[in-house]
Amino acid sequence: MSSGSYYVPETSRWPILGSLALGVMMVGTGIKLVYDTGTPLMLVGVVGIVLVMGLWFRDVIHESMGGLYDAQMDRSFRWGMGWFIFSEVMFFAAFFGALFYVRTFAIPWLGGEGAKGVSALLWPEFIAQWPLFNPPDSAVTGPEQMFSPWQLPLVNTLILVTSSITLTVAHEAFKLGERVTCRNWLAGTVLLGCCFIVIQGVEYYEAYNHYGITLEAGIFGATFFILTGFHGVHVIIGTLILACILVRVWKGHFDNEHHFGFEASCWYWHFVDVVWIGLFIFVYVL
Amino acid sequence: MAPKLPPQHSLQQSSTAVAGGQSHHEHHAQPKGIMRWLLTTNHKEIGSLYLIFSLVMFFIGGIFALVVRAELFQPGLQLVEPEFFNQMTTMHGLIMVFAAVMPAFTGLANWMIPLQIGAPDMALPRLNNFSFWLLPVAFILLLSTLLMPGGGPNFGWTFYAPLSTTYAPPSTTFFILALHIAGISSILGAINIIATILNMRAPGMRMMDMPLFVWTWLITAFLLIAVMPVLAGVITMMLMDINFGTSFFDAAGGGDPVLFQHLFWFFGHPEVYIMILPAFGIVSAIIPTFARKRLFGYASMVYATAAIALLSFLVWAHHMFVVGLPLTAELFFMYSTMLIAVPTGVKVFNWVTTLFRGSISFEPPMLFALAFVVLFTIGGFSGLMLAIAPADFQYHDTYFVVAHFHYVLVPGAIFAIMAGVYYWLPKWTGHYPHERLAQCHFWCSVVGVNLTFFPMHFAGLAGMPRRIPDYALQFADFNMLSSIGAFFFGVSQLIFVLVVVLCVKGGKKAPAKAWEGAEDLEWSVPSPAPLHTFETPPVFHRTHPSE
Numbered sequence: 001m002s003s004g005s006y007y008v009p010e011t012s013r014w015p016i017l018g019s020l021a022l023g024v025m026m027v028g029t030g031i032k033l034v035y036d037t038g039t040p041l042m043l044v045g046v047v048g049i050v051l052v053m054g055l056w057f058r059d060v061i062h063e064s065m066g067g068l069y070d071a072q073m074d075r076s077f078r079w080g081m082g083w084f085i086f087s088e089v090m091f092f093a094a095f096f097g098a099l100f101y102v103r104t105f106a107i108p109w110l111g112g113e114g115a116k117g118v119s120a121l122l123w124p125e126f127i128a129q130w131p132l133f134n135p136p137d138s139a140v141t142g143p144e145q146m147f148s149p150w151q152l153p154l155v156n157t158l159i160l161v162t163s164s165i166t167l168t169v170a171h172e173a174f175k176l177g178e179r180v181t182c183r184n185w186l187a188g189t190v191l192l193g194c195c196f197i198v199i200q201g202v203e204y205y206e207a208y209n210h211y212g213i214t215l216e217a218g219i220f221g222a223t224f225f226i227l228t229g230f231h232g233v234h235v236i237i238g239t240l241i242l243a244c245i246l247v248r249v250w251k252g253h254f255d256n257e258h259h260f261g262f263e264a265s266c267w268y269w270h271f272v273d274v275v276w277i278g279l280f281i282f283v284y285v286l
Numbered sequence: 287m288a289p290k291l292p293p294q295h296s297l298q299q300s301s302t303a304v305a306g307g308q309s310h311h312e313h314h315a316q317p318k319g320i321m322r323w324l325l326t327t328n329h330k331e332i333g334s335l336y337l338i339f340s341l342v343m344f345f346i347g348g349i350f351a352l353v354v355r356a357e358l359f360q361p362g363l364q365l366v367e368p369e370f371f372n373q374m375t376t377m378h379g380l381i382m383v384f385a386a387v388m389p390a391f392t393g394l395a396n397w398m399i400p401l402q403i404g405a406p407d408m409a410l411p412r413l414n415n416f417s418f419w420l421l422p423v424a425f426i427l428l429l430s431t432l433l434m435p436g437g438g439p440n441f442g443w444t445f446y447a448p449l450s451t452t453y454a455p456p457s458t459t460f461f462i463l464a465l466h467i468a469g470i471s472s473i474l475g476a477i478n479i480i481a482t483i484l485n486m487r488a489p490g491m492r493m494m495d496m497p498l499f500v501w502t503w504l505i506t507a508f509l510l511i512a513v514m515p516v517l518a519g520v521i522t523m524m525l526m527d528i529n530f531g532t533s534f535f536d537a538a539g540g541g542d543p544v545l546f547q548h549l550f551w552f553f554g555h556p557e558v559y560i561m562i563l564p565a566f567g568i569v570s571a572i573i574p575t576f577a578r579k580r581l582f583g584y585a586s587m588v589y590a591t592a593a594i595a596l597l598s599f600l601v602w603a604h605h606m607f608v609v610g611l612p613l614t615a616e617l618f619f620m621y622s623t624m625l626i627a628v629p630t631g632v633k634v635f636n637w638v639t640t641l642f643r644g645s646i647s648f649e650p651p652m653l654f655a656l657a658f659v660v661l662f663t664i665g666g667f668s669g670l671m672l673a674i675a676p677a678d679f680q681y682h683d684t685y686f687v688v689a690h691f692h693y694v695l696v697p698g699a700i701f702a703i704m705a706g707v708y709y710w711l712p713k714w715t716g717h718y719p720h721e722r723l724a725q726c727h728f729w730c731s732v733v734g735v736n737l738t739f740f741p742m743h744f745a746g747l748a749g750m751p752r753r754i755p756d757y758a759l760q761f762a763d764f765n766m767l768s769s770i771g772a773f774f775f776g777v778s779q780l781i782f783v784l785v786v787v788l789c790v791k792g793g794k795k796a797p798a799k800a801w802e803g804a805e806d807l808e809w810s811v812p813s814p815a816p817l818h819t820f821e822t823p824p825v826f827h828r829t830h831p832s833e
């Protein structure tokens with residue numbers, strides 16, 4: 001189990017500063033949302049969080065490169081990252097669950113199926129369908145049309161799947177000691193991540209301007225944006241992480257034994273990729 | 287036949303390891319005073335912070351409850367506006383669940399898990415500090431909503447949409463953000479605990495050698511990581527419905543308020559087990575110690591805990607029997623809920639069997655643990671009554687439900703926490719808690735709890751609805767009793783504070799093995815436990831082969 005030299009860090013000021021920064025950001029966000037002011041406070045919080053994360057990771061990198069971490073420490077990081085990704089899986093599961101529930105139960109029931117019969121009283125005209133172009137109440141305007149999955153979404157799927165492959169190639173190259181090859185494939189992965197984000201941006205633009213898919217467009221818009229939106233945020237974060245890893249590979253931070261930072265970001269990226277495949281199937285195709 | 291005293295787990299380690307002060311702990315000057323607490327990475331100090339935080343919140347949440355009970359002392363509206371009454375019931379629930387019970391268990395985990403598995407600290411000590419300091423931030427923000435225009439959350443701790451979206455006060459956005467911070471804290475804390483248990487055990491300690499408190503926390507941490515993100519998801523949807531015009535929980539746009547309840551209870555039911563599994567672990571440590579017998583059925587305890595945790599994902603809709611579920615769903619959730627009583631019964635059976643023919647002594651931790659077994663079981667039985675879907679049509683949203691969950695949470699979770707505190711105080715402070723005062727605290731608490739919550743069963747069965755500031759005259763006697771009991775219980779908790787403070791200050795000196803029958807690893811380090819323990823990993827020797 002233990003090699004007898006588990007590194008217990010000194011006191012550190014990053015955790016408490018991090019929680020304060022998070023608090024400031026949340027208060028700022030709240031004021032922004034409720035009273036339509038408070039953006040500066042929110043930004044102070046965001047900058048604080050970014051700074052703290054940077055400094056905290058800097059400490060970790062120094063300790064790691066100073067040889068303070070043993071194999072047991074490495075396992076702690078692995079368990080930590082693994083369970084963190086599991087928590088992310090459950091976060092997305094909530095949104096997928098909402099989508100399934102709405103499609104298989106709520107909307108058919110609104111359409112009069114089963115023993116519910118509420119809609120027959122409230123909205124007798126309502127016809128169950130998906131995508132929901134006709135929300136039950138006329139106060140809510142539904143989307144006009146849905147994207148074809150075989151255009152931009154398919155391109156994005158190919159991009160993300162390719163990026164998972166290029167990342168694996170980069171990692172394999174790293175393990176073989178081919179630093180230059182690793183760098184190139186890693187750079188390619190980051191580039192693919194950026195392409196995905198741009199295309200997703202284009203799609204959102206289209207959604208709002210030509211398709212009538214908006215946050216306000218009933219349950220379809222809501223589930224569409226919450227799923228693709230949180231996924232998009234994860235791609236942005238993942239791309240940033242991979243960019244940092246690229247820099248660190250460049251600087252020679254990792255060696256064959258010690259590169260869990262690299263591996264962890266690979267795990268994260270593959271996870272983001274798998275979520276997209278779920279999205280592609282359940283949001284776009286079916 | 288006198289039961290044989292179990293031999294103690296033995297340890298080999300160099301003497302310097304226990305005494306602390308390895309070289310790498312000295313090369314920076316340790317910050318002094320308040321900074322030491324703000325910046326600490328030590329599991330014992332962070333554990334103490336959690337416990338102190340939880341105690342403070344326990345009293346704040348308690349005051350809210352007393353406002354509720356004061357208003358309900360008599361029928362009619364006397365003391366507070368109905369709007370404020372609603373804020374009090376809501377805040378009481380939120381604070382007790384998220385700021386009192388959960389942090390108390392995390393504090394105990396921080397203190398005891400490394401000691402019980404022979405680890406130098408938690409696996410990720412800085413993250414540990416972060417998890418703690420998120421809590422004050424979250425709950426100062428949450429409490430501040432009470433002062434905001436329109437008042438604080440007033441929709442109950444279950445915050446059902448659309449009461450918490452369309453019809454909610456403006457402060458709801460802040461409530462959501464505060465809950466997000468608390469959720470991050472729980473998830474990170476749980477990740478840390480899992481990593482510690484899986485990776486930091488002393489060489490030679492297998493999973494099936496771990497004390498049950500460690501096992502139950504391992505499973506609790508799994509539950510936390512599985513369901514806190516779902517809570518984060520559902521409150522995010524609320525945030526969107528409130529601020530960005532989505533219609534997740536609004537049928538007008540094709541959404542469904544019932545969707546909210548499904549998501550909430552998918553989190554909420556495992557959450558109640560999050561609040562009870564560590565309690566099972568504490569009781570499973572205390573009963574063998576004071577019965578001077580080994581725990582009966584160790585392995586079955588582990589499997590029962592795991593079974594409870596897994597089943598807890600399949601029963602959530604027993605909170606929703608009256609929302610209009612399809613018949614098949616009513617049946618499924620009714621039977622699956624009853625199924626949970628089986629592993630729970632295994633546990634109660636094992637505790638009782640451990641007591642059977644033990645040589646029992648009644649120190650304060652044992653008093654609380656025994657009360658736990660009896661009173662928790664009462665809560666389990668009323669749970670079974672509620673699990674019968676057709677009966678629940680009658681009981682739902684009455685005081686019967688309030689009686690049920692207070693029996694499992696107050697003499698359940700809270701008594702177990704107090705039992706644990708009395709049990710481990712000698713290890714923390716080096717002194718025994720004052721015996722007479724602790725007994726006084728115990729008896730006052732038992733009387734107070736039952737006086738408060740037992741009449742609620744009758745009021746509920748007679749039809750008194752929950753969360754309403756006024757009630758029909760026929761419920762007056764029950765409510766008066768409950769209110770008297772509540773104030774009595776609340777005041778007697780001051781004795782607890784007194785005992786803890788006295789114990790920190792002084793008292794009868796405790797040896798390393800503070801209780802005669804105690805056998806887990808924590809009793810092998812000195813009392814009080816030095817700041818750093820097990821810096822060189824101890825070698826664990828199994829004294830009960832092949833459990």
Ligand code: HEM
Nearest residue numbers: 558562604605627666669670672673678682683687691694
């Ligand atoms: C044998 C075990 C149990 C069974 C069969 C059971 C069953 C139930 C049922 C059916 C309800 C819903 C009642 C209603 O709203 O109409 C309920 C509510 C509740 N139970 Fe249990 N329960 C059990 C154990 C527990 C435990 C161990 C805890 C916590 C430690 C707990 C905490 C709660 C809470 C907090 C509520 C009420 C939530 C609310 O509406 O505010 N229960 N229980």
Ligand SMILES: [Cu+2]
Nearest residue numbers: 555558604605
């Ligand atoms: Cu439940």
